[in-house]
Amino acid sequence: MDRILFGDNQFFAVNHISDEKSRAQAIKFKTDEAIMKVLDDAIDAGIHTFMCTTHDRIAAIVSLIEANPSRYSGFKIYPCMPYAHKYANAVTELGIAGALKQYVPGNFFGSLFKGGMAYISKDYESIMELMIDAEMKMFRGVSTPVVFLQNVITDLLIGLRAYDILIAFHAYVARKYNAEAGFITMNMPRLVEILHQGGISNPIICASINKAGFRMSGGKEAYEHTLRTKTFRAVAMQVLGGGAIPPREAIEYVCGLPNIESILFGASSKANIESTVSYIHQFDKLKAHGADRPVYV
Template structure:
């Protein structure tokens, strides 16, 4: 079961889709891993037990601290991958062979050959598996309850017509890690149709923009709402506040009244805002 209220990590890394100024302020607030850890400790203490995040390098020391704190034993983690900037930076700095050595777990030679072999044979499945395994090293021994594919990859695969890789991803995550796979997307209706109608995945988990003003809801607010009403997928609303463009009470009322919304992912940078949003969402949902 996925909790109805999930805490996200955008504020930790200066991500705000409406205001660059706000993003800069948030990035300055969370300059150290200690500041991020203290916020997650507060989140856990007030009863938010789910954290969805990108596998950013800055989180590694945070997770080390969490592993040593028994209070986080029931804190559910939902990693979202791959964190593309990490791989791009490593490729520029070190080259492709060092990239493989740095990020592939286990036997480097076998992993490297597996990756190169998949490129030669034009089969991207082994590369996908290597990336998942590499990212999951960070979370060994922790309470991972789901593994999500970020929209940069999800939507690229949709655009390339490589829909079978989405199915392979679901299968691999289930078999290797025993948890559900989920997907971020910027085109909810298209992904929904592929997962449900084409690939036949039962109740797939989809994270997409869902908010009162239709901010970044693609292909349109009406089409997304229509597809949500089918209620044959587990839908997590992100950007439900439209990066601050909607008042919290209005935003909460909208997602509560929208059929097919099962959970809400939100981020906030101050304890007061975190608690206020949590309480409003719990009352609405």
């Protein structure tokens, strides 16, 4: 995986700091061209991987990328599924039956109503595979070397102790899409144990990792211990702690941790993208040269 990944929260009015900023982002990115402008800024800053949800608007972004192969040669997308708000909105607008008709293949829809809950209980892995296939349709024609399961599902399955479904997701993504599975979670220490016990020796796990302990279930110390002692590939997200940590201080902390394979961030402006990329390179360089503490320059 690349060291730096670019996220999509800002494009879809997801802001952990304020509702006002969310509204401003919704207005700023109401067109696909506005999203592409920021993606181009990220590429110009040396970022070559876009980690995004399966929001309906992403399909149009993928089409624009496919239409310009010279500009986006080598550009990768890491899909994150499912996009829960998409299904919640569909249920609100169309009802449960209407949402199923819109997003689930017809064969499954018919089987569901013939067999009801017994069908779901009997063949949950096949249902999962159908849902993955439905989500992945929009990414045909682009490189998707890693496919992530969103934390809303990962952590639900952990809570239900349905660990075999996590393992089945990993296996299916590899078999059907020749890709690695990634897992987003708010409980990194527990998920590492579960995946290791399930035979996944070096999993890709994306979690909130930040100096403030924001959304780090079990606490910052537990995460730091897991990073030091377990074998897995960590992707650090929400490194600013929901806006509580100044960017330079936040990046210094994350870059100083062991076993952080990638850092995921989102930004709305070229200046913020370039600033964050610069900080990551600066503190990575200091760490590579064995500096005990980064020296501000």
